[in-house]
Amino acid sequence: MASTTQHKALLKWVSEIERMCRPAHVYWCDGTKAEYDALIKLTLDTGAATRLNPDRRPNSVLFRSHPSDVARVEDRTFISTPDSEDAGPTNNWMDPAELKREMAALYTGCMAGRTLYVIPFSMGPIGSPIAKVGIEITDSPYVVVNMHIMTRVGQKVLDTLGEKGEFIPCLHSVGAPLAPGQKDVAWPCAPIGQKYISHFPDENLIWSYGSGYGGNALLGKKCLALRIASAMARREGWMAEHMLILRLTNPAGRRFHIAAAFPSACGKTNLAMLQPTIPGWKCECIGDDIAWMKIRPDGRLHAINPEAGFFGVAPGTSYKSNPMAMKTIRANSIFTNCVLTDDGDIWWEDMDVPCTHGIDWKGQEWTPDMKDADGKPIKGAHPNARFTAPARQCPVICPDWEDPAGVPIDIFVFGGRRTHVMPLVHQAFDWDHGVFMGATAASEPTAAALDVKVKLRYDPMAMLPFCGYHIGDYWQHWFEMGDRLGEKAPKVFYVNWFRKDGKRWLWPGFGENSRVLKWMCERVEGTAGARRTPLGYMPAPADLDTAGLEVGAADLETLLSVDGNAFRDELDELDAFLKKVGDRLPERMKRQVAAYKQRLGA
Ligand code: OXD
Ligand code: MN
Numbered sequence: 001m002a003s004t005t006q007h008k009a010l011l012k013w014v015s016e017i018e019r020m021c022r023p024a025h026v027y028w029c030d031g032t033k034a035e036y037d038a039l040i041k042l043t044l045d046t047g048a049a050t051r052l053n054p055d056r057r058p059n060s061v062l063f064r065s066h067p068s069d070v071a072r073v074e075d076r077t078f079i080s081t082p083d084s085e086d087a088g089p090t091n092n093w094m095d096p097a098e099l100k101r102e103m104a105a106l107y108t109g110c111m112a113g114r115t116l117y118v119i120p121f122s123m124g125p126i127g128s129p130i131a132k133v134g135i136e137i138t139d140s141p142y143v144v145v146n147m148h149i150m151t152r153v154g155q156k157v158l159d160t161l162g163e164k165g166e167f168i169p170c171l172h173s174v175g176a177p178l179a180p181g182q183k184d185v186a187w188p189c190a191p192i193g194q195k196y197i198s199h200f201p202d203e204n205l206i207w208s209y210g211s212g213y214g215g216n217a218l219l220g221k222k223c224l225a226l227r228i229a230s231a232m233a234r235r236e237g238w239m240a241e242h243m244l245i246l247r248l249t250n251p252a253g254r255r256f257h258i259a260a261a262f263p264s265a266c267g268k269t270n271l272a273m274l275q276p277t278i279p280g281w282k283c284e285c286i287g288d289d290i291a292w293m294k295i296r297p298d299g300r301l302h303a304i305n306p307e308a309g310f311f312g313v314a315p316g317t318s319y320k321s322n323p324m325a326m327k328t329i330r331a332n333s334i335f336t337n338c339v340l341t342d343d344g345d346i347w348w349e350d351m352d353v354p355c356t357h358g359i360d361w362k363g364q365e366w367t368p369d370m371k372d373a374d375g376k377p378i379k380g381a382h383p384n385a386r387f388t389a390p391a392r393q394c395p396v397i398c399p400d401w402e403d404p405a406g407v408p409i410d411i412f413v414f415g416g417r418r419t420h421v422m423p424l425v426h427q428a429f430d431w432d433h434g435v436f437m438g439a440t441a442a443s444e445p446t447a448a449a450l451d452v453k454v455k456l457r458y459d460p461m462a463m464l465p466f467c468g469y470h471i472g473d474y475w476q477h478w479f480e481m482g483d484r485l486g487e488k489a490p491k492v493f494y495v496n497w498f499r500k501d502g503k504r505w506l507w508p509g510f511g512e513n514s515r516v517l518k519w520m521c522e523r524v525e526g527t528a529g530a531r532r533t534p535l536g537y538m539p540a541p542a543d544l545d546t547a548g549l550e551v552g553a554a555d556l557e558t559l560l561s562v563d564g565n566a567f568r569d570e571l572d573e574l575d576a577f578l579k580k581v582g583d584r585l586p587e588r589m590k591r592q593v594a595a596y597k598q599r600l601g602a
């Protein structure tokens with residue numbers, strides 16, 4: 001399609017990029033179903049995608065990525081501010097002029113033989129006071145179809161933009177130009193050293209090159225909705241967080257809105273679609289990954305989900321762990337790096353259904369008994385295999401999930417994956433303590449990032465790979481938001497669903513997590529008991545609703561107690577982490593650390 005906009009700055013930017021990238025064609029996306037269908041057909045015709053059996057998985061396809069392009073590349077992700085100090089110690093920094101020079105050289109002619117797609121998209125319901133418009137330019141049809149699901153794409157966005165509206169330019173190329181007559185490969189991408197996921201927060205600009213996968217390429221998600229948005233949010237006085245949003249309704253009909261931050265692949269999608277096991281409680285999903293929150297005239301913090309779909313980690317998703325996700329992906333979905341079964345459906349590890357033979361994510365014949373040279377089982381699906389599915393297909397999507405005004409947040413939850421030490425749940429004494437809890441959240445690494453080799457990584461507010469500016473300034477922003485919210489600030493909690501004793505899980509997780517959420521809601525109402533510990537308020541076993549729960553008393557005691565020695569042993573690591581923040585470590589954070597050490601008797 002040709003352009004239908006009169007927005008001069010947008011037309012100028014697109015023609016500049018066209019001159020630099022030299023595509024064979026330019027196509028403006030209109031966001032229609034016909035366009036989606038035509039692009040899916042194109043990927044099927046070129047062999048990039050496989051159509052799944054329509055009787056098993058209607059209107060759905062499977063892609064296999066290149067084995068070098070399977071996850072976000074944190075080593076190749078840059079926050080490029082004029083002053084290196086402003087990117088802070090948790091981001092890779094490059095000088096903007098130098099980075100642009102290097103990348104422009106790569107971008108020059110990089111779309112030869114390909115189509116340049118212009119994708120107008122809205123993060124957030126179109127017209128919401130919290131929403132933002134982005135324009136992604138990409139040479140990947142895979143990106144276009146995924147953006148159709150993950151964001152609101154099309155003419156309506158251009159109409160909202162008018163002739164002068166503000167947009168965030170997002171440039172993406174897979175970095176694989178085609179010479180005349182050269183046949184394309186199924187998953188074009190550039191070698192790892194040529195991949196760049198670059199952000200210029202001072203200009204609200206994103207340049208991504210060389211990868212076609214997930215957060216590296218669907219630029220509305222991590223790049224815009226977290227890295228660029230977090231920097232904008234600080235400037236403009238709101239919050240862009242790596243948080244799911246859910247509504248919990250108690251038997252009396254009172255609603256609680258919870259926003260929860262966990263590092264990638266720690267069960268956010270499962271929690272977002274939780275099915276409570278306790279009678280009378282109802283849970284509805286608003287978002288599974290990102291929350292944009294503003295203080296509204298009622299003085300409370302209101303959240304929207306800027307996305308329109310789920311880009312979820314597939315392995316581990318099953319009718320047991322997340323029945324609502326399984327129902328969401330029954331049709332109209334895109335799968336990446338899953339097993340193709342003999343009956344033309346998809347499969348992955350821990351799906352809880354048998355698969356005796358299929359084609360694995362690398363396109364090879366696969367059976368579950370296959371072993372690698374070291375005798376380890378060969379996985380059929382990549383651990384970071386994904387599904388992309390429209391949020392509206394989720395059976396428990398909240399009727400208000402697209403309310404432009406958002407929902408008022410009562411509770412913030414932080415957490416991570418820790419098989420030892422960290423108890424099931426604790427509550428912050430106050431807002432500043434909650435900021436400290438979020439800032440020092442830690443997790444064992446997962447498969448969502450390629451290049452994380454440490455045993456335990458501190459992941460402040462689950463934003464370590466996503467905060468678009470100095471982490472010390474980010475914490476200061478959190479403290480200041482608390483000052484503005486005062487008594488209306490959400491109450492802050494910390495959870496860990498992942499405690500183990502040897503190979504045995506101490507806590508059953510999934511739907512049973514509703515018991516922990518119930519305690520939180522009762523704390524907000526002031527009806528549940530708690531004991532004071534060095535970590536914060538914690539439920540005694542009797543404070544938690546354990547009716548019908550199959551967890552032994554000894555395990556519950558372990559889950560709900562604090563091993564002071566274990567926490568004291570971690571203080572050196574904590575100090576080393578905080579030291580890296582340098583002189584932008586807020587005074588209020590220092591006070592929290594001192595108070596924490598005193599409570600531990602260290
Ligand atoms: C994601 C991630 O894809 O956090 O949501 O990596
Ligand atoms: Mn995420």
